[in-house]
Every structure is written in C-alpha cells, then in structure tokens.
Amino acid sequence: MIRVIVVAASSVVRAGLSAVVSSNTHLTVVATASDLDVVSKEIEQLQPDVILLDLGSNPEPMWSKLQLIQEQQIIAIAEDIDGIDLETAFRLGVQGILSSTSTEAEIIAGVEAVASGLVVLHPDVLELLPMRQKVVANPVQTLTHREMEVLGMLGYGLGNKAIAKRLQISEHTVKFHVSSIFQKLGVSSRTEAVTAGVRLGLIML
Template sequence: MIRVLVVAASSVIRAGLFAVLTSDPRLVVVGSASELDSTEITQLQPDVVLLDLSGHPQDIEWKQQYPTAIIVIVDESKSIDLEAALRAGVRGVLLNVCTESEIIATVEAVASGLVVLHPDAVEYLLNLPELSASNPALLNPVQALTPREIEVLDMLGSGLSNKAIAKRLQISEHTVKFHVSSIFQKLGVSTRTEAVTVGVRLGLIML
C-alpha cells in the first residue's frame, strides 16, 4: 500500500483528491490538511504528499527540505519556482487539468523513487545547465516520463496495439506512436517488450 497525505487549501479539492486516490486499492489516504506542514508529515509518515497549489502557487516559498516526496498540482509548470521546489523534495509536477489516471500513475511512480514532470517542466529544466550539472539524477531520462507516457507504457504491458491504445485514450494513432517513441528513447530500449520489462523493474507499471 502507498500512503498518501492530501494537502489543499480548498476542502472541495481535498475531497475530490481523496475520492480519486481511494478509487485505487493500492493507495491509502493517511490524512488531509489545508497547508503543508513538515511536522504533520513526520507524524503521519506518508510515502507521498499530494499538494494542490492551483490558483495560489506562491503560497509556498520552498525554503526547507521536506522529509517526504511531494507531488504538486499547479495551473502551469512555470507558476512555481521549479528549481527550488525540486531541492525541497518535489518529485512530481502535474497540471490542474490532469486526469484521475494521471494522478494515480504519478503517485505510484513517485512512491517508487521516480520523478514525474509535465513536459513543460522538463523543457524548463533542460534550460538550467547549472541544475543538471549539480543534480544529474533529477534529469535522468527515465525519471522524466510523463503521466501520459506511463499510461501508454501500462497499456503496452497489457499487450494493446497502437490502435487500441488510441481508442482507449481517445487520441490519434500518430500521437500514440509519438508517445511510444518517446518512451523508447527515455528508457533506452528499442522494443515494446524491453520497454515493459524496464517499466516493471523500475516500478512504473505492474503486470
């Protein structure tokens, strides 16, 4: 079981995130709060903190190192100080338009020790040579898998064809091919079987 602490200023958003997380039997919500508190994190000892910052990203200055991996939900990736957030313990960045499956996939990936960033955030980081030089692990290609790519990888593990994946995700086959190509590149593989094998080994997907 993956233990998750939900943090959001809005009680409505907290309730919504609780409903999303508890829909997956592999996740358990150990508590909820209106603001990020390191003392509460220490007491509850969650594996992951899911923090909603949509609408008010500047409420946190990221001046301390938090003891647990944090996933933030924001209006847009550039609305937070991403470099400071990563140093403080943020290991996942999602936009507030993300789907329920993307949230669950990101929680599972981050709990496995990976970093899941929105493509916009990855592009921003790639333009910070001083960050990549001092923290090369933060930019490991495997760690940069997006929530959508993890979804596609999971479907590859189920043996679905590009056409079937496209139908299920309601996207074009061309887009699926793009995601598959990106997954291959990031995982350093050349076949679907290799991608699934690496994905399972890294804890990105479960068969």
C-alpha cells in the same frame, strides 16, 4: 499500500483529490489538510509515502513551508505551471509536478511513481526546462559512457533494479554509477541529476 497525505486549501479540491486517491486499491489517504502548516507536525507520526500537494494558483507561499517537511516524497499539482519556480521546487524535494487539468489516471500513476522514488513531470513542465545550462566557471566533469546510459534511464524514471536489469549489471554497480553522476554534476538527488542532465544537453526527455 501507498500512504498518501492530501493537502489543498480548497475543501472541494481536497475532497476531489482524496476521492481520486481512494479510488485505487493500492493507495490510501492517511490524512487531509488545508495547509502544510496544519499537517507538518503529524507527518513523522503518519509516515506517508507521498504528499499530494495542491499549489493552487499561487505556489510562492508554499516554498517556505516545504522547508518544514524535508525528506518527503512530494507531488505537486498546479493551476499555472508557467508560474512555478522549478529550481526552488526541485531543491525543496518536489519529485512530481502535474497540472490541475491532469486526469484521475495521471494523478494515480504520478502518486505511484513518486512513491517508488521516480520523477514525474507534466509535458508542459519539460518545455520550461532550459535545454542547456548557462556557461559556468567550473564545468562539470565528463561522464563516462556507462554513466550517460544510467543518467538517460534516470531521465525515463527507471529505478535502480530496472536499470540493473537493462544493463545486465548488479544493483550495487548501478548505485555506484548514480553516486558518481551525483558527484560529477554537483547534485544530491535523482531529480536534480535529471534536471542538470537536460540543462547540459546530456539527455533529452
């Protein structure tokens, strides 16, 4: 059972998202709140698998509050995707971004994916990602062919077990490749690795 905390300033949106989550037998709502401030102290006790966060029309105030709940799987829903600071969102641990127009099925699938440690991005978000990173003084180290394969599969949201099965290697070896990718790209999470890969033109989503 995937444990979800629903956070939304609007009581109507909060109730709606809670109803969507509760409609799936694999998901359960363990708490709802109008603001991250309200629920931040309860997170350790509740131990949710995912925080479903409605950013509303102005996501900016949320960024400082997200710093209070690090090490959590977060999927955000935004009215204005164009207004999201993607770099900040990813850095603060947001692993999923959906539009407020997303269907119930998309929200449920997104919650399940993020709970599994995958990255979920609405198609409109992909259009906002720069396809190549700006020129930097210290370019990243070259990835091996195998690391490129693993990075590409990370981009498709595959977990270590699925990658191992596809490449016919052990999960331990996959973890080794992922660690090497992180080091070479100068990142610390799968989300950042995929983002860097897209920016550098190493992978296409």
